[in-house]
Amino acid sequence: MNILIIEDENQTAQRLGNLVHEYDSTIRILGVFPSVQKTLAYFSTPGFTQPDLIFLDIHLEDDLGFRILEHLDLAIPVIFTTAHSEYTLRAFKNFTIDYLLKPIVFEDLCYALDKYKKIVPGLKPQPASLTIPVVSTEPIVKERFMVSIGTKIQSISSGQIAYFSYEQKASFLTTTDGRRFSVDYSLDRIMQQVDSRQYFRVNRAFIASFSAITSIHSYSAGKLKVELDPAPGIDIFVSSDRISLFKEWLGK
Structure with a gap:
């Protein structure tokens, strides 16, 4: 090649x-x-x-x-x-x-x-004058994420992940039993790799799994607060421009 x-x-x-x-x-x-x-x-x-x-x-x-x-x-x-x-x-x-x-x-x-x-098995490049075909880009869901613990590398299955977060210019995943690991992907990239039926980007800093959401509170001006387990230690609000999508996702 x-x-x-x-x-x-x-x-x-x-x-x-x-x-x-x-x-x-x-x-x-x-x-x-x-x-x-x-x-x-x-x-x-x-x-x-x-x-x-x-x-x-x-x-x-x-x-x-x-x-x-x-x-x-x-x-x-x-x-x-x-x-x-x-x-x-x-x-x-x-x-x-x-x-x-x-x-x-x-x-x-x-x-x-x-x-x-x-x-493109066996594909040979075509002359540059040809029309470019549009390639199907159906995402493949990751079943595991690799994380580093000191000098060790561990595989975390997606079913063990409660949520992903972004802080201090780094991405992290938190497991259902409260363990926290850094990951090498941006949240944008992570959303391309997880099952969108099970995970939702609630705001710029959090991707939550459906199973991790314990309760949702409605506030004035239509704000929605999401409670997660394990608790992240900060208040998590759904971005205002994603509230309708979030409600639709919950009802699927």
């Missing part, structure tokens, strides 16, 4: 290359480019090798990575790698395999490359 890495941070690009080779040492990296201009220059080089897959950062030195896809109308699968979650919908308008949030976790990278192999 031939790939391109389009990334403007040298250390991030090097780490991504190392992770790719850890997944499969036979993968050939055709080049690493930090900008839209340098990437387009590669594709305009006579006799260039067309990649089977592109790893594409969104914020590059000179513009957004989407400009590359718009200019070339590429019919090549793309895995987006970015620190920004707000471009997800726009990304999946392209031939997108996955959308990985930085810092990239090896487990996520393996999932994305495995997904590529399932979606």
